[in-house]
Amino acid sequence: MLRITLRDGEKAILNGAVISAVGRTQLRVENTVSILRGREVMRPEEATTPARQLYFSCMLAYIDPDGREKHQEATLVALRDLLNPGAPDAVKQACVRFANEIARGEFYRALAPARDLIALETPAGSSETAAA
Template identity: 30%
Template sequence: MALKLRLKPCERVVINGCVVQNENRRYTLTVSNFAQIIRGSDIMQEEEADTPVRRAYFVIQSMLLDPQAAEQYGSVVAGMMAKLYTAFLHPDMQDRIMQAMRNVSDRDYYKALACLRPVMAYEDGLLNAQRPPRDERVPETRPTEIHAEA
């Protein structure tokens, strides 16, 4: 079954580690066989990998973008996913993590990334729930605001 990619003007897509960029108009690209594909808009930057799930996503993304380095990342991502599985007690999130790991072992990295996106959203929700609202946070003090009494 062929995959049709509808590219927006100037949109980028990575296919088997090769960056392909569209020109100034919409274009449909058909990929007739299996390939590692990710749209430029789905690529996470390294500085965005600031939580455990995001770090796992970034490593799997690195496997997709650099097929030659995928072998060395295999054991790293397996350890990361095992830790995530034990950290998340929600059965649906555990199922998604297990499915992502199965996709990694099948070398279908894009599907693994797709499985982790809801886990990232769940993790974001947990982290945001733990942060106090902005007005309840302890205000930062600057050295000029601290007055010593004589």
């Protein structure tokens, strides 16, 4: 069982459906679902770098289990772009963590190393976030 609290006006994606809280709302999910809180959701126009494209394709694969295969190519292209010969060790390590989670079918957990990759490519002092 998963218990999630949404603040007034906060949005989430639940099995592909966008839900919005009216007032403070508590949800109790009693079976397996794909759920993302609004702050974990990235819009297509924000997928502007290889790490962001990796996050975005993984996010889509997570919320759209029936369409995972169509997101696989975008994921592989982004991984290839990140794992160039001159990639720093921290990038390589995050890519390995990401790939391990994907190989286990843990798309939600793979979002964490994808966020790490975004942080690694975001210049210090930048106000960009991992997912808007």
